[in-house]
Amino acid sequence: MLTYRLVSMTSAIPAPARRRRREETRRLLLDAALSVFARNGFERATVDEIVREAGFSKGAFYVHFESKEDLFWEMLQERIDAQQETIRAALDPDDSVVNNERRLLEAIFKVQHADSVWPAMFMEFAAHAARNEKVRERLGAMYERWHRFTVDMLTEAKKLGKVRQDLDVAFAASVLIAVLEGSMIQSRVAPESIRLDRQLDKLSELLAGWLER
DSSP: HHHHHHHHHHHHHHHHHHHHHHHHHHHHHHHHHHHHHHHHOOTOHHHHHHHHHHOOOOOHHHHHSSHHHHHHHHHHHHHHHHHHHHHHHHHOTTHHHHHHHHHHHHHHHHHHOOOHHHHHHHHHHHHHHHHHHHHHHHHHHHHHHHHHHHHHHHHHHTTSSSSSSOOOHHHHHHHHHHHHHHHHHEEEEGGGGGGGGHHHHHHHHHHHHHHHH
8 A cells, every 4th residue: 555655646746857856866876976986986985975975875876877887987978978069169160170179179178177076086997997897898888989979070070171181080080089188197197397288289280280281
């Protein structure tokens, strides 16, 4: 009887309200996880701590996520979506390659500098992936998504005549991703005098010169 009443009460809640409630719960769990990961690190963080921080039960957690790794994938997916949207917004097909490179780099570094927690947490998760084959394979799939996104951008630029026609877009995409990721790591640990995020004019000219040559 009690189960019937609970089901009936749940069914009585309009579907849009239930969706909003689920979305709010999911968002609170993600926000709590970010706080716990930042405080304790990914490896030491536990589901118990995350639900305690969010004010929910473990049951609520497992309605939305299978594990803390699964939750991290959700966080990573959100950031990839946001970063790709930032890149799309920064690009102007009518402008030069060097100006597009400059705007793109500025936009990406602005997002990175505004979030002091995520870069360090991602590096820790990458180290975790190196020790876990399943996690490594899934992270590899995320990299493939970034690579396809970059290939698509370069292919479009090639069609517009913005980059040279003999450009190997797959190779160029790998190089550009490596340069960007290396620059982002460097911006966290290297002396300011040698950091590439402080030399965006030179970096933009170098990359544009290679793509246009």
